[in-house]
Amino acid sequence: MDRFEKLFAELPHDAECALITSDINRRYFTGMKSSDGTVLVFRDKAYLIIDFRYIEKARATVTNAEVIEQKKLYSQIAELIKKHNVSSMAIEAQTMTVSQLNIIRNKFRDIEIIDTDMLSNAINTLRCYKSPEEIECIKKAQEIAEKALYDILGFIKVGVTEREIALELNHKMFLYGAEDLSFETIVLSGANTSMPHGVPSDKPVQDGEFVLMDFGAVYKGYHSDMTRTVCVGKPSEEMEKVYNIVLEAQNTAINAAHGGMTGSELDNIARSIIEDAGYGDYFGHSLGHGVGLEIHEKPNASPNYIHELNSGAVVTVEPGIYIEGKFGVRIEDFVILNENNCENMTKFPKNLISL
Numbered sequence: 001m002d003r004f005e006k007l008f009a010e011l012p013h014d015a016e017c018a019l020i021t022s023d024i025n026r027r028y029f030t031g032m033k034s035s036d037g038t039v040l041v042f043r044d045k046a047y048l049i050i051d052f053r054y055i056e057k058a059r060a061t062v063t064n065a066e067v068i069e070q071k072k073l074y075s076q077i078a079e080l081i082k083k084h085n086v087s088s089m090a091i092e093a094q095t096m097t098v099s100q101l102n103i104i105r106n107k108f109r110d111i112e113i114i115d116t117d118m119l120s121n122a123i124n125t126l127r128c129y130k131s132p133e134e135i136e137c138i139k140k141a142q143e144i145a146e147k148a149l150y151d152i153l154g155f156i157k158v159g160v161t162e163r164e165i166a167l168e169l170n171h172k173m174f175l176y177g178a179e180d181l182s183f184e185t186i187v188l189s190g191a192n193t194s195m196p197h198g199v200p201s202d203k204p205v206q207d208g209e210f211v212l213m214d215f216g217a218v219y220k221g222y223h224s225d226m227t228r229t230v231c232v233g234k235p236s237e238e239m240e241k242v243y244n245i246v247l248e249a250q251n252t253a254i255n256a257a258h259g260g261m262t263g264s265e266l267d268n269i270a271r272s273i274i275e276d277a278g279y280g281d282y283f284g285h286s287l288g289h290g291v292g293l294e295i296h297e298k299p300n301a302s303p304n305y306i307h308e309l310n311s312g313a314v315v316t317v318e319p320g321i322y323i324e325g326k327f328g329v330r331i332e333d334f335v336i337l338n339e340n341n342c343e344n345m346t347k348f349p350k351n352l353i354s355l
Ligand SMILES: [Mn+2]
Pocket: 225, 226, 316, 318, 332
């Protein structure tokens, strides 16, 4: 089954066609990156309506949809709706703007616009199951990130600033083939490491400080995500103790992870270890999230996510302990869930490195 067929297998029958308007999902279905364009898909045929800037590429690469050059978008959609004689159209409620929805409602008064989460949820569900081709891209993205980190370990030393380390990591990732960064690289040192998503500053690294790096590369649209916390010089006893608690929580969760458990179950495996060690209040974010065409996607490994983590999903496992004013530790790998276990795609060592 191709992705359009899978979509209609997920969609309830009241949706006779689907209007896919988000950049990410247009890329997911057509394989082509663009900043504009519309996919209109019926049960028996799909169309990509895209403007002059992208038309040559689209005609050359998109094989699962008829490519139509965009002239008057809404008239073109209306014509196709008439041709296929449908009376309902699902829209991407989770990404469409209110003003777009208003236009759609106005232009298509004689068909039912399904503006519930039906279509967004169906696509999210499909995207939870990574194909071998998608996994290959994610692994390649991770290889790029790890190669970059190995390269810059020697660069991390007393006097170098957080921004300089981030810049070096970014440079290496692009050098090794990243088409983009998964997100703005996080490099923090010393007391700044207690802010889970802090922004790299001009603060220089000092002796005896943790340096926390959370970063990833994008390869063919697919993201990687990893975090390592290293020490410059010798860590204090408390730093070492906290590091080892986070590491134990992370390893235990990875060893237990498999398809079919709920997101909250996986989260709880790591969280209970941190709680039992007395640091429960210092782990204020969820354990992990799905990764793919977006850096944060379904499914989630969080206390509130009572849904299943399906076999074939890619999720991060990233517990942390953050002590305000002192330091923080986070260790993040990401895994593919299988029926009975998981495959860790992050190969970079996790023992506490002292640089
Ligand atoms: Mn992450």
